Amino acid sequence: MTFSWRRRRGGRGGDGKNEGFKGINQDMELTIPTHFRCPISLDLMKDPVTLSTGITYDRESIEKWMDAGNITCPVTNQVLRNFDQIPNHSIRKMIQDWCVENKSCGVERIPTPRIPITPYEVTDVRSRIMAAARLGDARKCQELVGKIKHLAKESERNRRCIVGNGIGSALADSFESFARSSVNTHMSLLKEILAALTWTFPLDEEGVSKLKSAVSLRCMVLFLKSDDLSSRQNAVFVLKELVSADEACVDGLMGIEGGIEETLFQTVKVPICPKATKASLVVIHNMILSSKEQSDIITLRFVRIGLIPLLLEILVDGDKSVCEKALGIMDSICSLEEGRENAYENALTVPLLVKKILRVSDTATEFSISSLWKLCLGENERALVEAVQLGAFQKLLVVLQIGSSERTKEKVTELLKMMNLCRDKVDCVDSSMGFKYVKRSN
The missing domain is CATH 1.10.220 (Annexin V; domain 1)
Known part of the structure; x- marks a missing residue:
């Protein structure tokens, strides 16, 4: 039994399978022997392996089958005695010979797998x-x-x-x-x-x-401070994984002479690559969220070296992931009085927080609302008036309509009450805004 394969017209059609046939002439029909095709994917096998049941599959396909938790042979349905995959050199050689024979049709030879x-x-x-x-x-x-x-x-x-x-x-x-x-x-x-x-x-x-030992952390911080971009990038990647896995790593980083705050700040300010920027923000966020005593000290250090303007710069045109991380840090900074004061002194803070509500993701919305709520604590009239002028009142009403966490709903409700007292002091944005910020469901 054989399968027939016909290349579609146009040269760029098809579903991306049978990559070995890219050069076949249009409208040329090529017959592929059934035993050259994987019983799972029905594609030409690149690395044929045989199971204990005697059935041959392409290694990639049968590994996906096993990784999914299956313990039977897909063709015979027999329970596998073992999961050994024996390379079928005979079939692989036959497939390679067939590819060579059909080279004139544009078939590329399947390379010998490692x-x-x-x-x-x-x-x-x-x-x-x-x-x-x-x-x-x-x-x-x-x-x-x-x-x-x-x-x-x-x-x-x-x-x-x-x-x-x-x-x-x-x-x-x-x-x-x-x-x-x-x-x-x-x-x-x-x-x-x-x-x-x-x-x-x-x-x-x-x-x-x-x-997370002092010796290892000091070495990584040394690399993070070096001029070698590759080493800096690798160091921040590893530090991100460590602080995410163990909070004790933050204490270790804090104990390093010279501090790491300025180094992380520079890694974000002068980006190496988007991934390194995200990793640096994760490290900063985890450091700020460390134990309460350490958290306040670390947060104020970052505030005093200029982290807030840098975060706002990121929020202007950052992608979803970066914005979420920057807003998470901003929310933590706004938990401290000095952090709130520094944040509000920047003219971009309230406009960007309002803008990010319902514009990036649910996570970004919650962080934006939480930061705005903290800025308006104590009924900060200037912050409230500015937020209302920018359309925050209408956006917050939409947040209540579409749903959010209970904690966020409480903050939204408090903000609306405070803003309602200020609405008669400003010319409000057109309330016909409606639900234009609500994302359509897929």
Whole structure:
């Protein structure tokens, strides 16, 4: 039995499958043998593997099937005795020969797949990395880290296998070990380990404990202050994961001489890349949300170095994710009296907070309302009048109509009561605004 495949007219149609047929002449019909197609995807197999039931599938398709929790063979429905996937070299060679035979039709040869890494191999490399760290063998450790990075780049499957078998903890252990020995001596190796760590999260408890040590944190802050953009980027990525996983990391960062606030501020002010900016904002937010005693100190430090104008600048044209993070920080800053005073002194604060209500996301709306509520505490008449002039009253009515969290509803209600007392003092925005800010449901 065979399947027939006909390329659509126009050269750019189709559903994106059968990538090997990009060059086939229009209207040419090509017959593909059934046993060359994966029984799951019905696409030409690129890496055929055989299960214990004797049925051959494309590796990517059967792995997705197994990752979904299935324990049976899709074709026979038999329970699999094991999950071994044996490469079917015979079928793969036949497919490659068929591709070569049809080269004149524009069929590209399926490349010979690389053998994926196994959990046993990852465990072996993990043990060797930790042994090299204990012996202080930087050359061997760098060689093994390079090998891991190379294998991870080969395929997403390799990366999942590497991460799933604890390589992150070994890297964290090595990072602390060589940082403790001498940062200057092992600078190149530490940069390599840090780069690999960025894609190995989440780490287990042991790995996190190694990275949140004073030695490791000092080394990361050193990289964050360096002129090497790649190292700065990797350092802030790792710090973001650490402060999100363990609040104790904030205490460790606070204990570093020279402080980290100015460094994070500069990372946002002079962006490396959008991801690094978002990561920096996450670190700042987690630092501000630390324990109450530390939180106030950290927040005021950020306020005094000029974080508020920088956040407002981000809000002018930032994307959804960045705006949410910036508004979250602004909301925390407005919890302090000095923070509120500094925020209100900036002419852009109230206009931008009002503008972001119902314009970005539900999260951004809640942060905007909370910040505005805090600014208006004590019936700050100037802030209330300005908000009403900008149409906040109508927007808040819409928020009540479309629904929000109970805490946000309480703040909206309080704001409306306060604003209602000010409405006769200003020329209000046309109340016919209606529901133009409500997003349509998909």
